[in-house]
Amino acid sequence: xxxxxxxxxxxxxxxxxxxxxxxxxxxxxxxxxxxxxxxxxxxxxxxxxxxxxxxxxxxxxxxxxxxxxxxxxxxxxxxxxxxxxxxxxxxxxxxxxxxxxxxxxxxxxxxxxxxxxxxxxxxxxxxxxxxxxxxxxxxxxxxxxxxxxxxxxxxxxxxxxxxxxxxxxxxx
Numbered sequence: 001x002x003x004x005x006x007x008x009x010x011x012x013x014x015x016x017x018x019x020x021x022x023x024x025x026x027x028x029x030x031x032x033x034x035x036x037x038x039x040x041x042x043x044x045x046x047x048x049x050x051x052x053x054x055x056x057x058x059x060x061x062x063x064x065x066x067x068x069x070x071x072x073x074x075x076x077x078x079x080x081x082x083x084x085x086x087x088x089x090x091x092x093x094x095x096x097x098x099x100x101x102x103x104x105x106x107x108x109x110x111x112x113x114x115x116x117x118x119x120x121x122x123x124x125x126x127x128x129x130x131x132x133x134x135x136x137x138x139x140x141x142x143x144x145x146x147x148x149x150x151x152x153x154x155x156x157x158x159x160x161x162x163x164x165x166x167x168x169x170x171x172x
Contacts (some may be wrong), residue, residue: 013073018080045171
């Protein structure tokens with residue numbers, strides 16, 4: 001299922017992303033990659049959610065597809081198609097957030113994702129509602145986005161009691 005989503009995302013990005021001018025969006029694509037790598041680093045041994053592998057042999061390789069294919073392709077499509085007209089912006093956000101929530105809900109129903117340590121689909125929805133605006137903010141004001149990201153990360157670490165003070169090999 002994860003591989004199929006990767007293929008669908010690549011095809012959608014090829015069709016709907018502005019590949020001709022990908023250099024304009026490269027920094028946003030890297031921002032989302034760094035964000036997912038940060039999640040995997042901070043929560044190693046204490047993942048709030050974990051993707052159950054299907055085609056790939058383990059969680060780490062499955063995460064690599066998301067980190068280096070699905071998320072950057074999504075960022076490219078989201079930013080390169082960002083509407084100029086204010087009356088279209090809410091629909092743009094709703095489309096991307098809806099797809100992310102819908103896919104995760106499907107993964108939850110088919111047992112492709114496991115929630116742990118208090119995380120839930122509700123928290124993922126909250127996360128999506130912050131992630132997509134952060135992509136836009138990063139596109140316009142990167143330092144502001146880094147600041148907001150730092151605050152959100154600190155909140156998640158505190159709220160979900162992520163043991164960042166414990167070496168990864170000693171975490172539950």
